[in-house]
Amino acid sequence: MPSFKKCFNIRSRDFIHAGEASIAVQQLLKQMHVDSNLIRRIAICGYEGEMNVVMHGGDGLFCVEIDKNKIVLNISDDGQGIKDIAKVMEKGFSTATDEYREMGFGAGMGLPNMEKNADNMIIESENENGTTVQMTFFTKSA
Amino acid sequence: MTSEYIVFEEKYCTGCTQCIRACPIKAIRIKNNKAVCITSLCIGCGECIRVCPEGAISSAISDEEPLEKEKINVAIVSPILYAQFPGFMPNDVLLGLKQMGFDHAIDLSYYLEMFQYAVEEFIARNRKTNMAPWPLISPICPVVNQLIAIKYPNLLDHILPLKHPAGLVGNEIRKKLSQEHGVKEEDVILYHITPCFSKVVSDRSGLMAELSYMDKAIGINKIYPGLLQKMEEIKDFELNLFPYEHFSFAPGARGPMWGMSGGEIAGMKLEKVIAVSGFKEIIAYIEKIEMGLLKDMEYIEFRACSEGCLGGPLTAVDRYLAKSTVQKFLKIFGIGRRVQRKKVHMLYEKGWFFSELKPSELADSYYLKQTPLTIEDIKKIENLISVIQGNDCGACGAPDCKTFAEDVARGYADVEDCFKMRQG
Numbered sequence: 193m194p195s196f197k198k199c200f201n202i203r204s205r206d207f208i209h210a211g212e213a214s215i216a217v218q219q220l221l222k223q224m225h226v227d228s229n230l231i232r233r234i235a236i237c238g239y240e241g242e243m244n245v246v247m248h249g250g251d252g253l254f255c256v257e258i259d260k261n262k263i264v265l266n267i268s269d270d271g272q273g274i275k276d277i278a279k280v281m282e283k284g285f286s287t288a289t290d291e292y293r294e295m296g297f298g299a300g301m302g303l304p305n306m307e308k309n310a311d312n313m314i315i316e317s318e319n320e321n322g323t324t325v326q327m328t329f330f331t332k333s334a
Numbered sequence: 335m336t337s338e339y340i341v342f343e344e345k346y347c348t349g350c351t352q353c354i355r356a357c358p359i360k361a362i363r364i365k366n367n368k369a370v371c372i373t374s375l376c377i378g379c380g381e382c383i384r385v386c387p388e389g390a391i392s393s394a395i396s397d398e399e400p401l402e403k404e405k406i407n408v409a410i411v412s413p414i415l416y417a418q419f420p421g422f423m424p425n426d427v428l429l430g431l432k433q434m435g436f437d438h439a440i441d442l443s444y445y446l447e448m449f450q451y452a453v454e455e456f457i458a459r460n461r462k463t464n465m466a467p468w469p470l471i472s473p474i475c476p477v478v479n480q481l482i483a484i485k486y487p488n489l490l491d492h493i494l495p496l497k498h499p500a501g502l503v504g505n506e507i508r509k510k511l512s513q514e515h516g517v518k519e520e521d522v523i524l525y526h527i528t529p530c531f532s533k534v535v536s537d538r539s540g541l542m543a544e545l546s547y548m549d550k551a552i553g554i555n556k557i558y559p560g561l562l563q564k565m566e567e568i569k570d571f572e573l574n575l576f577p578y579e580h581f582s583f584a585p586g587a588r589g590p591m592w593g594m595s596g597g598e599i600a601g602m603k604l605e606k607v608i609a610v611s612g613f614k615e616i617i618a619y620i621e622k623i624e625m626g627l628l629k630d631m632e633y634i635e636f637r638a639c640s641e642g643c644l645g646g647p648l649t650a651v652d653r654y655l656a657k658s659t660v661q662k663f664l665k666i667f668g669i670g671r672r673v674q675r676k677k678v679h680m681l682y683e684k685g686w687f688f689s690e691l692k693p694s695e696l697a698d699s700y701y702l703k704q705t706p707l708t709i710e711d712i713k714k715i716e717n718l719i720s721v722i723q724g725n726d727c728g729a730c731g732a733p734d735c736k737t738f739a740e741d742v743a744r745g746y747a748d749v750e751d752c753f754k755m756r757q758g
Contacts, residue, residue, distance in 0.1 A: 196709050198716060215621050223740070225706035228488035236626040258709060 195259035202245045202252040204271070210246045213254040214238030220256075221263070230329060233309040234263060237327050240302045241267040248272065248287070249323060261331060265310075268324040274317040281307065337361075337371045339378030339394050339531050344368050346390035351728040353382035353391060358613045359485060363741070364731035377480035378531055379638050380647030381613065393531040393648060395551050401435045406515050406522045409436040410503055413443060413589030414529040414643050415554055416663070417656040422565055424585035424663070430565035434557075436525070440507060443589030445499040447671065450602050451678040452496050452687040457604060457632050469606075469623065469631035470494045472598060473689070476530065477638035478616060486620055494633075495692045500526060502687070504548055526551045529593070529646030530639070553648035587667035590660040595642035597660075598635045601669060606632040612640035707743065715739040722754050729753055 198220075200213035218235045238254070245252035249269030257264040274280055280287075283304050303325075307313045310327035317323040336342065349367035354360075361375035362382060369382075369390070383391045401407045409431045416424040424441070431439040453472075460466050471492045473479060482489050504524055512519045526548040591597040595611035608631055610619050616636045622628055639645035644660070645653035681687065707715070718739040725735075730751040732738035741747035749755050 194709055194713070196713050196716070211621075211625065214625060218621070218624065220712060222485075223704075223707045224709075224712065232488065232624065232626070235624055239625040239627070258712070260709070 195257055197255060197257045199253050199255040202242055202249075202254050202267075202269070204246065204250050204252075204269075206246060210242055211239055214242055217256045217265075221258075224258075226263070227332060230263075230331065234265065234329055237306045237309050238265055238267075240306050241265065241325055241327070244302055244323075244325075245269045245271070262311075263329045263331065265327045265329075266324065267326075268322065270322040273319045273321050273323055274315070275319050277315050277317060336394060337373040337376035337378070339376055339380075340371060340382065341392050341394045342369050342371060343390045343392070346388045348388055348390075350387065351731075351733075352385045352387060354728060354731070354733040356381045356385040357733065358617065359481070360733050360737050362733075363747075364728075375484060377477055377484060379477045379481075379613065380531065383647055393553060395531045395553055395648075402523065404521075406438070406511055406517060407436050408507060408511060408522060408524050409439045410500060410507070410524055410526050410548065411439055411441055412500075412526070412528050412554070412643070413441070413446070413585065414593040414646065414649065414656070415527055415557075416585065416590050417593055417644055417659045418554060418558060418649065418651045419562065419565065420651075420655065420659045420662075424590070426565050426568065427561070428585070429568055430561050431527075433564040433568065434560060438507075438511065440503060441585040441589060442499055442503060443585050444673065445503045446589055446592055447601070447673045448678050448681075449496065449499045449502065449687070450598070451673060451675065452682055453494060453633065454602055454604060455679070455682050456494060456496065461632075466494075467492055469608075469628050469634050471623075472633065472635045473498065474598060474635070475637050475643075478636040481616075481638070482620065486624060489620065489623060491692075492623065495689050496687050497689045500548065501689075523550065524548045527554060527557060528552070529554050529643050529649045531648055554646075555648050555650045558650035586669075586672075587660070587663040588669050590663050591669060593642055593644040594657055594660055595637050595640075596635065597642060599633065601671075602633070604633055606630060607635070608633075609635040609637075611637040611642050611645075613638055615640075705744065707740075711743045715743050718742060718749070722752055724752070724754055 200216065202213060203209070214235055217238055218231055221231045221234065242254060245254075245267060249271030252267065252269030252271070255266040257266070279285055280303050303315070306325070306327060311330050312328040314326045315323065316326075347368045349364050349369070351364060353369050354362045354364060358379060358381060359375050359377060361372045363370050363372070380393070383393065411428065411431065413424070416422075416427050419427060428439040428441065457470065460470070469492065471478070471482070471489070471494065473494050473496055479493060482493065508519050508522045508524060511522045515522075528551055531551070531553065588601055591600060596609035599607040599609050608628075610616050616638060619628070619634065619636070623634075628634070637643060639647070639653075641653045641657060644656040649656065715736070716739075719735055722735050722739070726733070728734070730738050730747065730753070732741055732747065738747060738752060742749055
């Protein structure tokens with residue numbers, strides 16, 4: 193089964209370029225005429241994930257893998273990790289600092305929102321040892 | 335080589351590649367040393383006209399024709415026109431148009447104000463029904479509408495489905511004037527005097543269908559020299575020449591203010607609004623909307639030209655000078671409201687403001703513009719990009735290596751067009 197994989201680097205605290213990987217993926221999927229609702233869901237998840245890395249993670253990698261039946265986003269970073277994964281999945285939970293809240297972030301919707309929009313989401317994280325979020329989206333079989 | 339909006343004159347083109355880089359939707363290539371436009375993609379923004387050093391690119395809108403004497407000639411005046419003449423008042427401009435031979439010169443301000451009411455009303459109702467997704471996008475800038483249709487068709491339902499003010503005026507004025515003069519409706523010729531050639535009739539999009547109420551369009555840059563001359567000839571203010579029309583108010587500052595970025599929303603009683611102008615900026619914001627951001631905004635005023643319509647490609651005067659003139663008008667006239675809410679409310683209930691075709695109904699027709707790429711295609715594209723290792727030199731005729739690789743995958747270009755690939 194042929195699949196296509198591409199990765200983008202994400203840099204910690206780089207707000208100027210934050211979101212660019214998601215936009216690139218979005219443009220690619222559009223050229224492939226992927227269903228627009230699906231693109232939207234992937235874009236929302238990609239952007240949330242990317243912002244999480246920029247704000248909380250260290251440097252990271254944003255990978256997309258496309259094959260006939262599914263699209264997988266794999267977003268990983270070498271940052272501080274998540275202490276209690278169940279806790280961050282609660283709506284409204286946020287560790288955002290005042291500085292980030294002033295920028296309009298920190299509503300505590302990030303990860304729950306991603307889980308809502310992805311068909312399947314796996315978080316792996318070790319305290320102090322980075323985080324990997326893998327989200328799978330199934331394309332409608334033609 | 336001509337699109338609906340743009341004329342490329344081959345004899346002047348030197349193949350310099352400036353336009354292929356400037357085109358925000360990458361619709362231009364250089365083939366055999368001449369610029370060629372992929373016409374189905376052109377959205378009429380005019381960026382190529384601005385950058386062409388040879389003057390080989392111009393707008394496709396009709397040249398100024400002499401007015402037909404036996405017809406009723408009506409100038410529908412974009413308020414941007416007033417901002418082109420720093421030493422004159424808006425009334426002088428309307429008077430000048432009459433001296434040029436127009437039977438009527440209609441100021442759009444009244445209709446702009448009505449449109450603003452309609453937007454407020456639509457948004458107030460949408461707060462209750464949530465029928466349309468937030469943020470709503472202003473339907474005013476035709477280039478933005480086209481851009482969304484071609485590149486972001488899934489956002490078409492964010493565009494407010496209201497008629498453009500020039501569309502509102504066209505239908506009504508034609509009826510009124512044909513009755514008043516006792517002539518047939520087709521003998522009333524409406525000339526849209528405009529800073530922007532995208533406002534020229536384009537049935538392709540359907541997005542601006544109501545603008546086809548206009549018969550002809552004249553660029554402000556075309557009418558400017560003749561109009562200025564007529565205005566300078568007006569010495570004494572003769573009351574019988576007074577340009578008021580009984581169906582529109584005297585022009586104030588609200589109209590010209592529309593020409594500035596933020597001018598549309600400044601006249602509205604809305605708080606969660608934002609104005610963005612300039613191509614790069616609007617694309618960044620459109621992409622944000624696509625990623626589900628900006629949902630707490632209610633209305634976004636996008637203008638493709640930086641600083642707004644005052645920077646339109648068919649204006650005569652520099653956008654900042656024009657802006658200074660508008661700011662002068664604002665000091666003199668203020669921006670008080672004049673339209674009666676009751677009357678507008680009645681028209682709104684009758685559906686008078688609504689566009690016949692909702693932009694979102696067109697989404698499907700835009701998805702089919704280009705053939706989809708397959709997984710094999712995108713692998714080929716990525717592979718070619720990494721083999722070329724280019725620096726977007728443009729020598730192949732495409733704006734950048736990525737676009738070139740896509741062209742190759744689609745069969746529009748040959749790998750050998752790249753000089754790096756030729757060298758092996």
